Amino acid sequence: MNKRIMTGNEAIARGAWEAGCHVAAAYPGTPSTEILENVALYPEIVSEWSTNEKVAVEVAAGASIAGARALAAMKHVGLNVAADPLFTMGYIGANGGLVIVTADDPGLFSSQNEQDNRWYAPHTKVPMLEPSDSQECKDFAGEAFALSERFDTPVLLRVTTRVCHSKGIVSLGTRSEVPVRPYVRDTAKNVMVPANAKKKHFVVEERLAALKRFSDETPLNRIEWGDRGIGIITSGISYQHAREAFGGGASYLKIGFSHPLPEGKIRAFAALVGKVLVVEENEPYIETTVRALGIPCVGRALLPAVDELSPAILRKAFLDGNTTATAEGPGVGVQVPPRPPVLCPGCTHRGIFYAMSRQKGITATTDIGCYTLGFLPPLEIGDTCICMGAGISAAVGFAKAQKIAGRPGKVFGVLGDSTFFHSGITGLVDSVFNRVPVALVIVDNRITAMTGHQENPGTGRTLMGEETVSLDIETLCRACGVKAGNIATVDPYDLAACEEAVKAASSSEEPFVIISRRPCALLKDVLRERAGLHCTVDMDLCVKCGACLKLACPALSMREGKVVIDANLCNGCGLCLQVCPRKAIRKEGGKDGE
Amino acid sequence: MASETKSILLVGVGGQGTILASRILSEGLMTAGFDVKMSEIHGMAQRGGSVSTHVRYGEKVYSPVISPGEADVLVAFEKVEALRWLSYLAPGGRLVVNDTEIYSLPVLLGQAKYPERVEVALAERVREFRLVDAAGIAGRLGNSKAQNVVLLGALVRAMKLESIPWKDVMRGIVPPKLYALNEKAFDAGLDA
Numbered sequence: 001m002n003k004r005i006m007t008g009n010e011a012i013a014r015g016a017w018e019a020g021c022h023v024a025a026a027y028p029g030t031p032s033t034e035i036l037e038n039v040a041l042y043p044e045i046v047s048e049w050s051t052n053e054k055v056a057v058e059v060a061a062g063a064s065i066a067g068a069r070a071l072a073a074m075k076h077v078g079l080n081v082a083a084d085p086l087f088t089m090g091y092i093g094a095n096g097g098l099v100i101v102t103a104d105d106p107g108l109f110s111s112q113n114e115q116d117n118r119w120y121a122p123h124t125k126v127p128m129l130e131p132s133d134s135q136e137c138k139d140f141a142g143e144a145f146a147l148s149e150r151f152d153t154p155v156l157l158r159v160t161t162r163v164c165h166s167k168g169i170v171s172l173g174t175r176s177e178v179p180v181r182p183y184v185r186d187t188a189k190n191v192m193v194p195a196n197a198k199k200k201h202f203v204v205e206e207r208l209a210a211l212k213r214f215s216d217e218t219p220l221n222r223i224e225w226g227d228r229g230i231g232i233i234t235s236g237i238s239y240q241h242a243r244e245a246f247g248g249g250a251s252y253l254k255i256g257f258s259h260p261l262p263e264g265k266i267r268a269f270a271a272l273v274g275k276v277l278v279v280e281e282n283e284p285y286i287e288t289t290v291r292a293l294g295i296p297c298v299g300r301a302l303l304p305a306v307d308e309l310s311p312a313i314l315r316k317a318f319l320d321g322n323t324t325a326t327a328e329g330p331g332v333g334v335q336v337p338p339r340p341p342v343l344c345p346g347c348t349h350r351g352i353f354y355a356m357s358r359q360k361g362i363t364a365t366t367d368i369g370c371y372t373l374g375f376l377p378p379l380e381i382g383d384t385c386i387c388m389g390a391g392i393s394a395a396v397g398f399a400k401a402q403k404i405a406g407r408p409g410k411v412f413g414v415l416g417d418s419t420f421f422h423s424g425i426t427g428l429v430d431s432v433f434n435r436v437p438v439a440l441v442i443v444d445n446r447i448t449a450m451t452g453h454q455e456n457p458g459t460g461r462t463l464m465g466e467e468t469v470s471l472d473i474e475t476l477c478r479a480c481g482v483k484a485g486n487i488a489t490v491d492p493y494d495l496a497a498c499e500e501a502v503k504a505a506s507s508s509e510e511p512f513v514i515i516s517r518r519p520c521a522l523l524k525d526v527l528r529e530r531a532g533l534h535c536t537v538d539m540d541l542c543v544k545c546g547a548c549l550k551l552a553c554p555a556l557s558m559r560e561g562k563v564v565i566d567a568n569l570c571n572g573c574g575l576c577l578q579v580c581p582r583k584a585i586r587k588e589g590g591k592d593g594e
Numbered sequence: 595m596a597s598e599t600k601s602i603l604l605v606g607v608g609g610q611g612t613i614l615a616s617r618i619l620s621e622g623l624m625t626a627g628f629d630v631k632m633s634e635i636h637g638m639a640q641r642g643g644s645v646s647t648h649v650r651y652g653e654k655v656y657s658p659v660i661s662p663g664e665a666d667v668l669v670a671f672e673k674v675e676a677l678r679w680l681s682y683l684a685p686g687g688r689l690v691v692n693d694t695e696i697y698s699l700p701v702l703l704g705q706a707k708y709p710e711r712v713e714v715a716l717a718e719r720v721r722e723f724r725l726v727d728a729a730g731i732a733g734r735l736g737n738s739k740a741q742n743v744v745l746l747g748a749l750v751r752a753m754k755l756e757s758i759p760w761k762d763v764m765r766g767i768v769p770p771k772l773y774a775l776n777e778k779a780f781d782a783g784l785d786a
Binding site: 003005109133161162165166167168169237240241243244245310311312315333334335336337338339340341342344376377378549552554556557558 | 607608620621624629630631632633634635642643644655656657658659661662663664674675677678697698699700701702703704705706707708709712715719
């Protein structure tokens, strides 16, 4: 059999392809990003990076109504953005199979909260599947399309970081060519005006009852018998951790179809085992139902609400050290310095942030991206970070409160190019419409960088590699009502220009936009172009004042009383030589003109 | 059951090539007929943060995650990362450490101190400890970036996995122009 080792994300893409998926859409977000990157490798699927998650779900919804099998993928917080179409698609249902992937992040490896999106399934009344490894990611993606068409509903495919980013061996199949279904105009089904929606709500309730029966029948929810003294009810990656910790010392009700939960199977399983344990990460989603059925169980009482689970946590919680495998390794006994993520050497966000840090009285509402890291010392640009788009909208509210309180100081919003397209435009319009004189800094590095360099509406290229229009941010800002004289475009490697723009923005009594534009230093073309460029310190001129260290560049350090620039890390951005009061730093290794 | 599953933990700093090394490792283990699971955490860690890759193999592997005290081998691509992850090493486990120091930003800014004589602290705590000058070896072979494959070679020796056709596995993964460099780096790691 053809086998390959794949991440959960690769396997979801493969499963969608094998299931004959026609259309796929997503906005990048860890840990979901690689799903669409891998879908894009299959030319049979028309795929796109959407402007945001709501757009992605609406694109998939339209494709499904038109008869195509469609998938939308996003990280957990992305589903908040896309919740609006999801709720109503729960009423409309599906023509071609409609699958929505939500990739949750227990442990908050790269997210602003630890929400458990399993609750979206009962809230939207749509079925949910939870794969526990890569093989199931592939298989369940196919199941999800079939169930969507069988029950006329969108299907949630819920995964977590450890499923998305773990690899396992997957048996491959071939693609089933599924023709796009016919589209017949049906306004009672697809036009959700109140009169139609009310009728559809009855249909949704009937569908839910049918799905409950299915949940009890499907082998996606299966019992694995071992020792019957302990019965474990679990789903997703928690199943794998439980199998690891308990082995044959327990029996398992392994839930793959987790909304609606298989109440009959849960009752039957509980009746045949001694103690019932519910093993799940974060929220007591399964446990709430088990308890509602009147079944005594242990779960949340012994398991943490915060962070991901592991076999070690389960052993500690339930097995009370009755095992040899929890022996601790050798102790450290040495203070280990922290290693937080940082802005890279040559990062194009550093210059504008440095300029802002020199301006007194700035409050910065920042947003989601690499540039969020600007909040760290010593630059400290970033007072708030809430969600995509809040970088500008929260600035509007903050400025209003400042004015009421009579406090001085300018409020700057910070967001990236992709974030601006995602949900920053509406906030900018709001600031103009409501005459709130905030300053918006768009750190335009010509790519969606944080998630690993995805195309966006400003890059001129699509996910499928086609050339397309590159949206002009200045023109967009002007169209939003910002006056041309209140838009400054600067090169973040030019500190004087950055400082001048920050000053102008600070004193403006109208909404002001600074576009800080330079392609991300890690882009392949940039790396090639700047190869060999680096700065060096003239030790005779350096007075070790430490001005350059305030840039927080990982290439710069004070070692044994000397300022050192690591030529391998440095890309010659030249910010340090601009801040050096003694002109002790110079650039080397450049081609003509550098 | 659990005792038959072997656990390898690779740790380092974003950008050091732990992911490629673990990819070759897991492909090779699959070729040899093992069930394999590999788990890596990236995202914000890409920006110079601490990174880890868990590789587990055996007849049947359930959890992709290695728990503290469970790693049969800990391969640290950077010295302080060896200290950070040392509690994951099983009693009697083997430790392979790249003789490289990468200062984190708090160290560069003088807010934290990079510990001195890390290798002495490690040698005191772990009997099966090897310090490998992987970056130096790879540099002498032509490209210090091949340090990850040097460490892979050292790991293969530590786990006694030499019978797997690693060079064939690598050829399925790295571009042809890097075959020679990576093969030399791997051999150097075996004998380091």
